[in-house]
Amino acid sequence: MTLPYDVNSELRGHEGAIRCISSLSNDLLLTGAMDSIVRVWQRDVNYTISRYISMESATIYDHEHWITASIALENGGYVTGSMDKNIRVFDVHGKRVGLLKGHKGGVISLAVSMDKKLLLSGSWDGTARVWNLETQQCLHVLPGHENGVCVLGLPDGSIVTGSTGQQVGNSVTDFKLRFWAKDTFTLTKTQIDHQGPIRQLVLVPDIGFVSCSNDGSIKLRTLDGGVIASMEHPLNAEGKPGFVLGVCVLSNGLLVSASEDCTARVWSADGALVQTIEHPGGLWCVTALPNGDFATGCDDKIVRVFTSDPGRVDPDAAASLQAAVEEARIAKTRGPSGVEIEALPNYDHRASVNGTSDGQIQMFRRGTKAWACQWSGPSRTWIDIGEVTGTGGGGCS
Template structure:
């Protein structure tokens, strides 16, 4: 089962709302400001994370506590785009033309990238979290390696695609790990499909109007493109054109979803591939049946949609008990010189371990000190961590020797018993 997560510009009723997609029932609301476009994220099924549209603030809600803001983070400027990596370890935010990369568990600002010349419009991660793509209003699409970003002080993108002539308004990266594809749409009325590994442009699809959003279903059979006029086009990826250049024929009405009166800014496909979700500047989110092309539910809002996507029905939406698997520390506003993820300096990163029962014999004070490592106590943090690690390794070695001795004794005793029986 899935739910629909939306946010809109008015902020009169709430910041974010979670809906039942087919009935239109409101499941949960989260108040406090207005979330910016492409800045709403669910972190590990535990938290809701978003940056405000008109204030330099990032807000965090626990999914089981509606109307209660858990954390507010003050930023050096308004974050236009905010995206979490699929592994939930890193977060990328766009501050004008600058890209900021944070480590979620520590809040450390591990990288600051300046390669765009105008405001960043969208950022997307690959499925394995190893790379991310950024697009800007100047028409550039940049490919970044996360490993290079973390270990290089002056980092350059792995690839630069500059074949869009107007601002890029939407990105999508397929989840394939073998041959991921990058879809980008722009106000120049084109949708370009590229091979992420080679950087080669596979298709350049021309439309009759400016484009605002793009998404591909999970089976990678169809691509959906939202236009500035409110139309949603469907492209069949199983029957691609023979040439790189293609013009979309609007006469094929079965390949269009018509109903929105203004630009379609958000698109999402359900996991099962049966429903399409669209959010528009006309103040409505629509759930479409893909097979028939009919709108099955309209979710009314009081302002233009800024975010709309399908999400799993996480357990924290059904219970008041909160047992998070992820820790989010306050994001830093400035990056300290020399603090790069490397073998010599690991930023005192918090390593979250699921402790087995054998760990219960640890002294409670040592355990508390081990979990309190952060940048603020870096002078003594390594000493405490080393001491705890040595003690734990010694204890595990002792347990390993005892297990080995027990196994040897058991094997020899069984052999002796078998030999005795044979003699009798």
């Protein structure tokens, strides 16, 4: 039986919500945030309780907007995707060696093909793109998606993509999985079984892949998309599911989901809930680490590494997390007043509210909460940012 996960380390340094995390090696983590900065963190191997130090020499400041996707490369380098619509390729020393242009909207998903030769990207422009990593040329555009796209390369060389749906009246529909053939990248199959935007796709060794969605579910699938198990985050006080924005697969076969409901949840492959870990803010991402740990990226600007090894738990970091969770509960009472929230436009009717410029921030009324969204000019949709609270830290209950 797996022991409970607890905090091994807190990584502080970003000035914006953590949007993506990638493991570059056993001792290196890459993080990207809504401060438009990429940081590389090195683990001090002299400590049993991990200490990660931000390497200033490897910090990247040249993004023009949020960093919303990242992935490690086999050669030790890495790739980032940004809401500035560009993809940047970096070598093992953190030097930029490529700038891939072509997307007309923010880049929100990155993956590498199983043979490590192709880079896959998904964007708010409704397309996925296939790039040759060596030449950095775009080989194919996979069109026709409903707004935001997440991407995954499958073991046989084919590709699966997921979309965030399209607005029809006051509802969003068509949250589709699409399967694309190897080499020709022609569309072979489309299916719909999520009831909300699909946010991430992750390979599950020897089984298939997993998808997560704004409908609050995580679906474990065969390689052809068949559902083996479905896991559900509970409904909130308004009777709606918390958006599940990220998922990862640990080396022991467990799954971890990250949700804007301010929890990371650990699941067994048969769909049973193993553990719930509260956070002080909504979670944007979760990433498995080579040693069996995992890292979460939170609205409160902190990356947290969790371990199931009792000897590697940092009591101070664990206490810090619990204190932050309690503080967030208190801060929730200091958010926008009920009168102010009632005056906001309805989140469910946001399609009727047009943004005035790309990047505009607008608050909506979502149940009894104030909810911030950002206008995407290319896709003409509102992109979720998160709940507005008195402290800006997520304020989850």
